[in-house]
Amino acid sequence: MEDNLLTIHKLRTSFLIDGEFHRAVDGVSLTIHRNEVxxxxxxxxxxxxxxxxxxxGLHPKERTRIEGSVxxxxxxxxxxxxxxxNQIRGKQLAMIxxxxxxxxxxxxxxxxxxxxxxxxxxxxxxxxxxxxxLQLLEQVGIQTSAQVYQHYPHELSGGMRQxxxxxxxxxxxxxxxxxxxxxxxxxxxxxxxxxxxxKELQQQSQAGILLITHDLGVVAEMADRVAVMYAGExxxxxxxxxxxxxxxxxxxxxxxxxxxSGQQQKLHVIDGMVPAIERLKRSGCxxxxxxxxxxxxxxxxxxxxxxxxxxxxxxxxCHQHFYLPADRIGDETDAxxxxx
Amino acid sequence: MIAFIIKRTxxxxxxxxxxxxxxxxxxxxxxxxxxxxAFMGKPNVSAEQMEKIRQQxxxxxxxxxxxxxxxxxxxxxxxxxxFVHKQPVTQLLAGRxxxxxxxxxATLIVTYLLAIPLGLIAGRWTGGFADQLIVTYNYVSFxxxxxxxxxxxxxxxxxxxxxxxSGGSVDIxxxxxxxxxxxxxxxxxxLPVLSGSLLLTYSTVQYLRNEIIETKVKDFVKTARxxxxxxxxxxxxxxxxxxxLPIAAFLxxxxxxxxxxxxxxxxxxxxxxxxxxxxxxxxxxxFTVVTALxxxxxxxxxxxxxxxxxxxxxVDPRIRLG
Numbered sequence: 015m016e017d018n019l020l021t022i023h024k025l026r027t028s029f030l031i032d033g034e035f036h037r038a039v040d041g042v043s044l045t046i047h048r049n050e051v052x053x054x055x056x057x058x059x060x061x062x063x064x065x066x067x068x069x070x071g072l073h074p075k076e077r078t079r080i081e082g083s084v085x086x087x088x089x090x091x092x093x094x095x096x097x098x099x100n101q102i103r104g105k106q107l108a109m110i111x112x113x114x115x116x117x118x119x120x121x122x123x124x125x126x127x128x129x130x131x132x133x134x135x136x137x138x139x140x141x142x143x144x145x146x147x148l149q150l151l152e153q154v155g156i157q158t159s160a161q162v163y164q165h166y167p168h169e170l171s172g173g174m175r176q177x178x179x180x181x182x183x184x185x186x187x188x189x190x191x192x193x194x195x196x197x198x199x200x201x202x203x204x205x206x207x208x209x210x211x212x213k214e215l216q217q218q219s220q221a222g223i224l225l226i227t228h229d230l231g232v233v234a235e236m237a238d239r240v241a242v243m244y245a246g247e248x249x250x251x252x253x254x255x256x257x258x259x260x261x262x263x264x265x266x267x268x269x270x271x272x273x274x275s276g277q278q279q280k281l282h283v284i285d286g287m288v289p290a291i292e293r294l295k296r297s298g299c300x301x302x303x304x305x306x307x308x309x310x311x312x313x314x315x316x317x318x319x320x321x322x323x324x325x326x327x328x329x330x331x332c333h334q335h336f337y338l339p340a341d342r343i344g345d346e347t348d349a350x351x352x353x354x
Numbered sequence: 355m356i357a358f359i360i361k362r363t364x365x366x367x368x369x370x371x372x373x374x375x376x377x378x379x380x381x382x383x384x385x386x387x388x389x390x391x392a393f394m395g396k397p398n399v400s401a402e403q404m405e406k407i408r409q410q411x412x413x414x415x416x417x418x419x420x421x422x423x424x425x426x427x428x429x430x431x432x433x434x435x436x437f438v439h440k441q442p443v444t445q446l447l448a449g450r451x452x453x454x455x456x457x458x459x460a461t462l463i464v465t466y467l468l469a470i471p472l473g474l475i476a477g478r479w480t481g482g483f484a485d486q487l488i489v490t491y492n493y494v495s496f497x498x499x500x501x502x503x504x505x506x507x508x509x510x511x512x513x514x515x516x517x518x519x520s521g522g523s524v525d526i527x528x529x530x531x532x533x534x535x536x537x538x539x540x541x542x543x544x545l546p547v548l549s550g551s552l553l554l555t556y557s558t559v560q561y562l563r564n565e566i567i568e569t570k571v572k573d574f575v576k577t578a579r580x581x582x583x584x585x586x587x588x589x590x591x592x593x594x595x596x597x598x599l600p601i602a603a604f605l606x607x608x609x610x611x612x613x614x615x616x617x618x619x620x621x622x623x624x625x626x627x628x629x630x631x632x633x634x635x636x637x638x639x640x641f642t643v644v645t646a647l648x649x650x651x652x653x654x655x656x657x658x659x660x661x662x663x664x665x666x667x668x669v670d671p672r673i674r675l676g
Contacts (some may be wrong), residue, residue: 072576096585104582109578116573120672121595131581166671182581 019190019222025082027061027068029291035079036291038064038247042082051216051223053237053254055230055269057262059288061242061246062226063112066090066194069224070109071099086190097178104137106184110193114200118167120273123177125163131185150181153209177211183216192221197232206291209235230273234258239325242266245288248319249294252326257299262328264308264336265301271338282338301331307339308332311342373652374428378421381645386506394499408556434642438635443490447628453523454627457620458551458612460543465551465608470499470601471556476559477597478589496556504523504549504622511545521624528632546623550616554608558601565597572596602669606662613654631666 023043046052054062062163067073069084071091084091086107091099105107111117119127125147132143144163151159154177163266167175176196183191196212197205209232216223224238233240233254242250242265250263261267271282286304294300299313310347317330412423415528427434433443476488514522519525524539538617569575578592579585619627624630628647635643667673 067576070580074571085509099585100582102582103580109575109580111577117577119574119578119592119596121599121670122592126561128577130583134582134584168672179577182577 017047018045019048019050019087020044020224021085022065022069023083023085025065025068025084026080027064027065027087028079028081029073030079031292034292036294037296038291039068040244040317042243042248043270044241044248044251046222046224047296048189048222049220049239050239051225051237052348053225053233053240054232054243055226055228057228057288059290060243062228063194064246065243066109066192066224066226069192070103070107071096072109081154100134104188105186106132107190108184108186108188110176110179110191110196112195112198114172114179117179118175120167122166123163124165124167124170128178128182128185135186137342138174146185147181150184151178153184153215154178154181155207156181166254172200173207176200176204176208180208180211180215184219185353187219188221190215190224192224192226195228196225197227197229205229205232212236230269242269245294246291247300247329248327249301249329250327256323256326260323261325262322263301263330264305264333267336267338269306269335280340282340286344301330301333302332305332305336308336316325325338359664362663366656366660369656370653373656374425374649375421377645377648377652378424379417380556380650381641382417382420384639384641428646428649433646436635436640436643438638438640438643443642446631446643447646447650450626450628451630453663454613454616454620454624454629456523456539456614457543457546457625457627458545458609458625461550461554461612461616462608464547465554465558468551469555469563472567473559473562473597474554474589474594476563477570477593480563480567485563488563492556492559495553500549500553501618501622502548503553504619507545507549508622512533518542518546523626542625546619546625549623550612550619561600561604562597565600566593569593569596599645599666599670602665603662604656604661604663608658610651610655610658613651 017024019031020041020116022246025039026037027039028037054065054275056062057148060188064073068080069086069091071094073080076105080092082092086102089102091102093105093115094102099333118124125144128150129143132138132146136143138146146161148163151162156162156174156177162170162174162178166177169177176199180196193212197208197354213236223236225232227233237254239251239253241248242257242263244265250257250261252260257266261270265284268282268284274281284304285298285306289295289303295303298315302310302313313332313333314330317332319327320328322328382401412420415423424434431444433447435441436446439446456569472488472491476485479485488667508520509516519542523542524535525542529535566589575588575592578588583592613628616627617633618631619625619626621633628650631643632639632647637645
């Protein structure tokens, strides 16, 4: 397709732990189109950030093995040299990081750090660059741009720092933005502001966004399509509307059911946690151990991602028989699950 | 910033005064005094004569009275007469302070010129061949006593190969102020400076290496890479800048250590600096010189600490408060 910005094909990222490689991202395929926001959701440790850093080429080389391909504007990013990759990173492909408290250099002024992106990529004069930095700062909602330009990161609040990081990412008008949990480290009120800002900027710039988050509220608000990840794999992929109204995979349903809503008496809790990658069972349905009431025969031996409805993909057949224990009390029929 | 420096300078005054009391008191506690140092074992000076000299110079007064006399003069820049050298202490020190400052400064510069690239290489390519080599050198230099190494340097380069002069600070035949004079001074500095700095690099290299290893996994380094900043710039600007903080903080103390700790080097290369004078004066109980010298090295510590404070303030914006 002409419209594809980024095509990830069978991406597999393994880390060296105690002398052995373990797969943190295990065969992920995903495309992002122009002007589209694709969200990746999942618990901590399911490989979301590892996926983002793999695309950006930010994993330490000596301890990481990356297989598959990441096609971006006709080039496989995984095969580029660092020097070649540096011509793309920060320019067409930019990233916003999770923790604004640590993602800025503490000893360099904000202005200088934003300007640096242009030093690398844009043939502008020093004066023009400064002009553009000030403009960017205003664009991300910092009115006192001239002062903030000279400030050091420690003089700014968390929300301001995240704005600075967004300004930095936007410096060269990227066509694809990877946002790795951009609001996780912020206050709830600030979170809303930052998401609002990102949405606004996305509509202006028409850039594609890969939004990594574990906040389903953010997903509902921002995303066009959603990929649910569990233990390094995509378990369900659908448009945001489809996913929230007809979630299929047990993991997705459990996640949605864990959200507070008006009708529920008690919040659902998914038992256990995402297994550490050294101890992860690589065969069968990876979510099976956390839904023990679903018997083994209902899972596939080697689950694959299947297109159930147009654009709606689910892994494993276990979703056909899945129910939440709470729904079964006083209700013996295997009613299809519908989320509110 | 200027206000801070002024404040910090004023703070030094009580520190120095306290230091001077302590030094004077401790020096007085040394067994013997200037008179015993000068005339001990000379049969032609009787005990009565020695007592008379003591009386003359007020050495029998209580130490607090003597201190008052000494500090009053010292503030006016007069540290008294040296009993051994028979000349004013200030005059005796003047030329040597200059020599020691040259030696320390040169040692410091060479140390950093060596240590910073080494630390950067070792930290950037940890575990590689160069790193292993540097770490080995580090351990060896840390374990080598300076007097052994300096003697070896002196023997090899000053005696066997005869590349550099083996002692003194400048050739006596040189005309002061001429280009040759400066050149010869530098030539005399080579061996003492190398002996000192080749062994002094270890702490800086080790610090820098560890700091870089710690810094290179930080988030802001990832940010820099995500911006497309070339790898060399990532290291030389982002990582090095952050890793230099503890080294910058240490600079002041390093200077102090050099001024106070050049005893071995100066003695071995018979370099006329403070360190050698210090040893000689203690041996001869040249009381006035010893107190002046200890006061100077103590003052160097205080100034060094202040310098560290100021440097840290310049390089780290986070502590530029108040």
